[in-house]
Amino acid sequence: MTNALLEPRAVGAETRPLLRISGLEVAYDGVPVTHDVGFEMAPGEVVALVGESGSGKTTTAQAVIGLLPPNGEITRGEIRLNGEEVSRWSPRRFDSIRGSVVSLIPQDPGASLNPVLTIGAQVSEVFRLHGRRDRAGIRAEVLALLERVGLSQPELRFRQYPHELSGGMKQRVLIAMALALKPALVIADEPTSALDVTVQKRILDLIDELRAENGTAVLLVTHDLAVAADRADRIVVMRGGRIQEQGPARELLAAPKEAYTRRLLADAPSLSAPALARPGRLGGETAIEVRGLVQNFPTDRGGSFRAVSNVSFSVARGSTHALVGESGSGKTTTARAVVGLRRPDGGKILVNGQDPAALRGEELRQFRRRIQLVYQNPFASLDPRQSLRAAVEEPLLNFEPLAKAERERRVHEVFARVQLAPELLERRPAALSGGQRQRAAIARALVLKPSILVLDEAVSALDVTVQAQILRLLDELQRDLGLTYLFVSHDLAVVRAISDTVSVLQGGEIRESGPVAQVFEAPQTEYARQLIAAIPGRLRRG
Amino acid sequence: MTRRLLERLGQALLVLWAAFTIAFVLLQLMPGDAVLIKFVGGDLGLSPEAVAEIRAFYGADAPAWRRYLDALAGVVTGDFGYSIASGVPVAEEIRTNLPATLWLAGLAFALAVGLALLVAFLATLGPFAWLRGAFQALPGLMVSIPVFWLGVLLIQIFSFKLGWVSVIAPGPWERLVLPVIAISIPIAAPLAQILIRNLDAVSTAPFVHVARAKGASRRWVMLRHVLRNALLPALTIAGVLFGELLAGAVVTETVFGLNGIGRLAEQAVRAQDAAVLQAVVLIAAFGFVAINLIVDLLYPLFDPRLRRGGRAPA
Known part of the structure; x- marks a missing residue:
């Protein structure tokens, strides 16, 4: 048969x-x-x-x-x-x-x-x-x-x-x-x-x-x-x-x-032309400085596993730095250390001139207000039982004792910023599309007016068209608000479209780093070459 | 593996000790004691001096810490003291009452598992939507039936109305039939609920879809892929259900007039027979600990993800 x-x-x-x-x-x-x-x-x-x-x-x-x-x-x-x-x-x-x-x-x-x-x-x-x-x-x-x-x-x-x-x-x-x-x-x-x-x-x-x-x-x-x-x-x-x-x-x-x-x-980032040159964003003051970062995780057998070893990079204010790598490369661990969610086992981190590892209690809380995190999965990062209003309002309740009317104004303002219709405020995440959810997650991060956003695979779960829209939104927000982005991604095509500088990680170490154009056009290491060659769409690009 | 076993055994002993100590403290907090209940006032008309003498005989007048250490030492050596109400060694009481309760609990548990499987299968695989709906609603009803009410109802129907089960001098097995049914129903309910939910969840898992794409029929997929994965989480609540079983035994043994640990506990509470209660608590705790230990140790046999070692590089 x-x-x-x-x-x-x-x-x-x-x-x-x-x-x-x-x-x-x-x-x-x-x-x-x-x-x-x-x-x-x-x-x-x-x-x-x-x-x-x-x-x-x-x-x-x-x-x-x-x-x-x-x-x-x-x-x-x-x-x-x-x-x-x-x-x-x-x-x-x-x-x-x-x-x-x-x-x-x-x-x-x-x-x-x-x-x-x-x-x-x-x-x-x-x-x-x-x-x-x-x-x-x-x-x-x-x-x-x-x-x-x-x-x-x-x-x-x-x-x-x-x-x-x-x-x-x-x-x-x-x-x-x-x-x-x-x-x-x-x-x-x-x-x-x-x-x-x-x-x-x-x-x-x-x-x-x-x-x-x-x-x-x-x-x-x-x-x-x-x-x-x-x-x-x-x-x-x-x-x-x-x-x-x-x-x-x-x-x-x-x-x-x-x-x-x-x-x-x-909209397909790997098929469209490389992003516009974005001059003048480097060379300003330093927003994030990471020097010789080491992170260990304990293992089952009582030993320890070095997830990140000797990682160093710096990000200029108002620019986007990408951490690129495959699963297990240490990129998310690095990002979590920058946000102050994990203390480094070695090395030093300075964010806006402050070392999160040296902060305690209220100082650390205030530090987190200036640096916000947007996660990969917009389906899991919003509480399914919270309306969008409650989700976006929550950071304000935690950090700023505002009158109700003022709070209301701030929520509406940030909603408008991420281009979400105010009618959606009363909806719950289940009644939204993936793109709308990720906009809401960005709104929640922006409502405290941070100076730095850490975007952990923030567009990886989205369809190309929606992905392109979110990338455009991020770009606009950066221009208007002078935000600094630390962009964690495994998707090199997206990284090329949005970043100014990039660090390529493998096995917890930086293999190569530099301005995006330089790393993508003339990769110096074999690993970076492999990664770039693996981006789909090469046939069409020629 | 041996290290993990020793760790778990150590934890189990710790839990037993804690249960014993908490029970002891709580029993001390109760006003009065068994000696006072049994001997003071009424028919015996003992003088205060005589009562004090009896209290001294049972060691009831020693300071609390002394009695605690004595009791603990007794437990370790297998001596649970004397029941004041009956004057018999507690160990003796337990020995005569335990087998009946073990039979009752064991049979009830087996019946509960069978019932739960039946309900869960009919609720997920039943031939008609209305039938599946009815069986999905059933556990909710079953869990809300009080055991004592069900016991009385069963006696009314099967013994008095229908005369199927004799109440007067029933045989050793016949006397167990109704109590076993009465206890098993509220235990089967949560088990069935968990099974229904798991069967539903696992049936929509991608690996089930893949198995179908390999050419497996619905039945093959159910037996080979869904069932084992759906049964695993149910194993976890076996320990919790054991508690239900004991609570059920107290009520049913009383309602049906069976002699067992449950009945013993109920009588000891009435008589404030601390030594007996202490032993019953310890037996219950031992049952809990043993079942949870067995479940924990068995789990890796059924779920390869819990076996240690041999992890491939990511």
Whole structure:
């Protein structure tokens, strides 16, 4: 059955499409969320389904593999896989092709493996589900697969549990599972958005290689147009449940027909031109000075682990300094020390001329007022039971004994600053979009009129268009209020767009630092070169 | 591993000592004592001198710290003193009453687990939406039923109305049926609630979606992926539920006229029989500590994330 569906890569226009979707409408609880979606995929082709959250791209992909949520239903249209209409198949019949003919590489490798089963058991499961019974044979194949997807010590991995593997390793395991039975079509749903940029590149390369090896077609679901530009033969742009535009990747990117596609292109930080030169912001007085910072964490076995060693940098008032690195590089630990949330185990920090480690009690409290933190995840950093008014007002209640009317005025003022409509004041976070939430989080940080904002991955969880809006907002705020930013990010494209100076961290040490243009155009170290080469969208940039 | 075991054992002993001490202090704060209740006034008509003599015999006139040290030394050597109300060694009382309570508690716990699983499965996997809804609402109802009321109700229905369970001279097993049911229902309720919530949460986890994408049927996914992950957190509250079980035993043994630790405790409270109460508290604390210790030590067997060592570089 599987072999009949496997065909060599398309050779001519007459080849029967592997997947043909036409007039697809999916409804949740009877409300349609996709309208008249239609596209085709040839065997072995890579098609990218691009759009923001809520565009219907994931819903469409879920419909193809027959795994819509319980309240979802295909109400119109058809999905043909190798000519067979599958959208109305019984669940049991669909089970027989899932994993063998169509498979899935999921979004979040961290949560996509069963925590209580070994890697070996979970990869073997694919074979067992599709009728293989010989344990020894399965084991041999699984070990070969683990090795093929680039995992060292496959015998050890086989016995290990998911929590013993890093995010990149887990994603490799998931790829091994998806490709174990050499399916004709793999759906890769944001396969790398939870991973570091260098890991992201290696994983996408791996999917590419395996695709070429097995002739598997890939439906790549992504919000990142740059990733699509690098990897796809054709791109389908979705918005609000409808297809906006589709076509061969090169043509679509070179000459987008729709205004929406043009906006997506302009908003993608890695595809648009480097940020404007921002002269005259360096060379002023120093706002943050870090000298030889050391931070240790105790380990389970009573030892200690050096997370940050000998990190030094300085940030001029009114400028933006970026700390760049992958997970575990020590960038967040450094930022937390600057805000005074952790005392350094060595070295010195001066913020506005004050050393947070030397402050106690009330002085430390007043110090924190001048330097505020905005977190990565706007979904988790706001109290779900607080209205926005309460959230933004709270720092004022803590720090400034103001009359109610005056407090009200300040809240409205800062709301206007971050361009949020005053009607939203009474809403709770759940009733807001991601962009609105992050604006509210910025408003909460700004309401005390700090001079420094520490932005910890503050735009990483947002769609490109929203991300671009928040970056513009941050830029405006900086110009108007003379703010200094310490910008922590793993996303080099974003860093290039917003920063004046940058420090590249790896394993707790600074590998390279300097003005953004210098580090990006002429990186001096091998690590910085690797990081920059891993930014998606390089094909389009040339 | 051995070091962790020793640490946990040390903590357990500390908890036992604290329970013993707190119980002792609280019992001292009560006005009067068992000797006064038993011998003063009424029919015996003992003179104050005679009462003082009896008090001296039981050591009730010694200073509090002296009695505390004596009692503590007694416990360590396995001597719990004498019950004043019955004149029998406390250890003897415990020995005769403990097996009945252990049977009652053990059977009730087993039944509660079974009930909870049944309710949770029907609430999440039941064939119709209305049925699932009904079973989801059930734990809330079950938890609000008072044990004594349920006990009386069960006797009314099954013994008096239907005559299925005899009240007069029932057999050793027959006498346990109704009390076991009465205790198990309020214990099954929180367990079922936690199971329902976990089954729901785990069913929407990404790894379940991935398993489905591998071609697993709903049933396969439920048995192989959802169940074990959903059962894990329920293990944690087993220790808490043990307390419920003891409280339930006090009430049901009294309502159903069973001889057990619960009944013993109730009688000792009436008689202010400090030595007996002290022993009952210690047994209850021991049960708590032992169950929590066992759960803690078993947890890593079920959840590989809690096993130490062997972490890959991130």
